Amino acid sequence: MSALKSIIEANKAGQQAGIYSVCSAQPLVLRAALRHAARQRAPLLIEATANQVNQHGGYTGMTPADFIAFVKSLAQSEGVAEAQLLFGGDHLGPVAWKHLTAEQAMAEAEAMVRAYVEAGFCKIHLDASMACHQEQTPLADEVIAARAARLCRAAEAAKAPGQQLCYVIGTEVPAPGGVSSLEEGLQVTPVAAMKHTISAHKQAFAAEGLGAEVWQRVIALVVQPGVEFGNAGVHQYDDALTKEQSRFIREQPNLVFEAHSTDYQLPEHYAQLVAGHFAILKVGPQLTFALREGLFALDHIEALLVPAAKRSGLRALCEQKMLSEPKYWQSFYTDPALRDWQLGFSYSDRIRYYWPELSLTIDKLLANLANPIPEPLISQYLPLAYPAVVRGELPATAIELVLHHIGLVLNRYASACQPAAIEG
Structure with a gap:
């Protein structure tokens, strides 16, 4: 105080x-x-x-x-x-x-x-x-x-x-x-x-x-x-x-x-x-927006590194959950023509209300990428983390990359x- x-x-x-x-x-x-x-x-x-x-x-x-x-x-x-x-x-x-x-x-x-x-x-x-x-x-x-x-x-x-x-x-x-x-x-x-x-x-x-x-x-x-x-x-x-x-x-x-x-x-x-x-x-919302950016980037990386049967499928499950339970976003995303991108990417970040029910899926995604991720994939999907990874300042694991991405907002x-x- x-x-x-x-x-x-x-x-x-x-x-x-x-x-x-x-x-x-x-x-x-x-x-x-x-x-x-x-x-x-x-x-x-x-x-x-x-x-x-x-x-x-x-x-x-x-x-x-x-x-x-x-x-x-x-x-x-x-x-x-x-x-x-x-x-x-x-x-x-x-x-x-x-x-x-x-x-x-x-x-x-x-x-x-x-x-x-x-x-x-x-x-x-x-x-x-x-x-x-x-x-x-x-x-x-x-x-x-x-x-x-x-x-x-x-x-x-x-x-x-x-x-x-x-x-x-x-x-x-x-x-x-x-x-x-x-x-x-x-x-x-x-x-x-x-x-x-x-x-x-x-x-x-x-x-x-x-x-x-x-x-x-x-x-x-x-x-x-x-x-x-x-x-x-x-x-x-x-x-x-x-x-x-x-x-x-x-x-x-x-x-x-x-x-x-x-x-x-x-x-x-x-x-x-x-x-x-x-x-x-x-x-x-900008902090959970950054969280979503990091998790969706990892979802892309998971698709390249993990066999289909073992993937978390976070992004697809998230969309399914939002469409089946629209109460948190339906008054914000009112134009059906824009809804496809707004559900996942809007600044309003209504997706944040669905993370608690997807916590086990998030855990699976992070566990699937617990080993160091190849640098070229970090350069492609999380480029803001790439310099720190190459310098050896940031471990190239999923959890560290997500926390780092949220931390960039806090730095500002x-x-x-x-x-x-x-x-x-």
């Missing part, structure tokens, strides 16, 4: 300092992130969402305590000290219970926040922006703020003696995880809207009996900096459009911006975001954030 505060203080002081947040529960993605943190001896922020992980298990089947135990077990195997790990809860609010009345959904959300805090999560995104059953959208800022304050009160009541918490307020447009098509002329959040969000939350905290010392724990505001990705395109960041935003947040004590949906930006844009006080950069974020090494 002190590491996160130090990074924010450095960013507020004008230093090129930030932190990226890994928003994924995929084991290979987490291993790649942990390995990267071990090499850099840097703090690693890992976040779970309300839909992914909650008191009922979420779509991963994990409670908050399960998730932390799972990550810590991976960290131990990768040689990462627990002191390097920071855990955050993303979009914690009634999102998973929108079908219920507001009061019922908020009761569930409060129970979830308590479970996150009791499990050891230290960074809590209070997001009650979603409308519940029979409510009109969008909700007024005052309603959102009042509900966020209720969630904050639940967190404060659940924290253990000495446990340090920090909070993030606000939400972004678009919804997390990308959109099916890009908006024309994507708008950055106006400063007036930021002022209103902060003011509404301050008043709501006070009305909920949360004192000034609790407000001091609010470290970041989520806004739209003009970044977004759809199935086939990306709105790249333009720092000329956020000058006013950056000037505004510079004047707010203890506050920085948190940028969501930063996936697929050009490397230079991450540095510009951090310089503009977007000190917390969220990444998720780390270079922009320049995380400080942890002593000891």
Whole structure:
């Protein structure tokens, strides 16, 4: 927690300092992130969402305590000290219970926040922006703020003696995880809207009996900096459009911006975001996109090196699974003429929801290619890894090649954030 505060203080002081947040529960993605943190001896922020992980298990089947135990077990195997790990809860609010009345959904959300805090999560995104059953959208800022304050009160009541918490307020447009098509002329959040969000939350905290010392724990505001990705395109960041935003947040004590949906930006844009006080950069789909790139490349290699009867057939099985269970992609890939390529390759990366059921198939693919892969095949199918393999810096085995490929994405974020090494 002190590491996160130090990074924010450095960013507020004008230093090129930030932190990226890994928003994924995929084991290979987490291993790649942990390995990267071990090499850099840097703090690693890992976040779970309300839909992914909650008191009922979420779509991963994990409670908050399960998730932390799972990550810590991976960290131990990768040689990462627990002191390097920071855990955050993303979009914690009634999102998973929108079908219920507001009061019922908020009761569930409060129970979830308590479970996150009791499990050891230290960074809590209070997001009650979603409308519940029979409510009109969008909700007024005052309603959102009042509900966020209720969630904050639940967190404060659940924290253990000495446990340090920090909070993030606000939400972004678009919804997390990308959109099916890009908006024309994507708008950055106006400063007036930021002022209103902060003011509404301050008043709501006070009305909920949360004192000034609790407000001091609010470290970041989520806004739209003009970044977004759809199935086939990306709105790249333009720092000329956020000058006013950056000037505004510079004047707010203890506050920085948190940028969501930063996936697929050009490397230079991450540095510009951090310089503009977007000190917390969220990444998720691009990491599982890189995982998919690596696995599909290995599927090609497997077809050349492994007898047909022994192959995993990962890519074909993945397509079969997606077509037989379309619930995770059908609202994103709506044009049948484009579906053949979108299922496997879209930036929206809806394929990531199918990896848990294909974990044994992934294991078989990696086991089939456990011996060193011939260099020419690496040059053909994973060319970004080829120089490191030839230099002897990277073993030419499937698992190492996949983790390396995911690590290339993390390198871009780390270079922009320049995380400080942890002593000891």
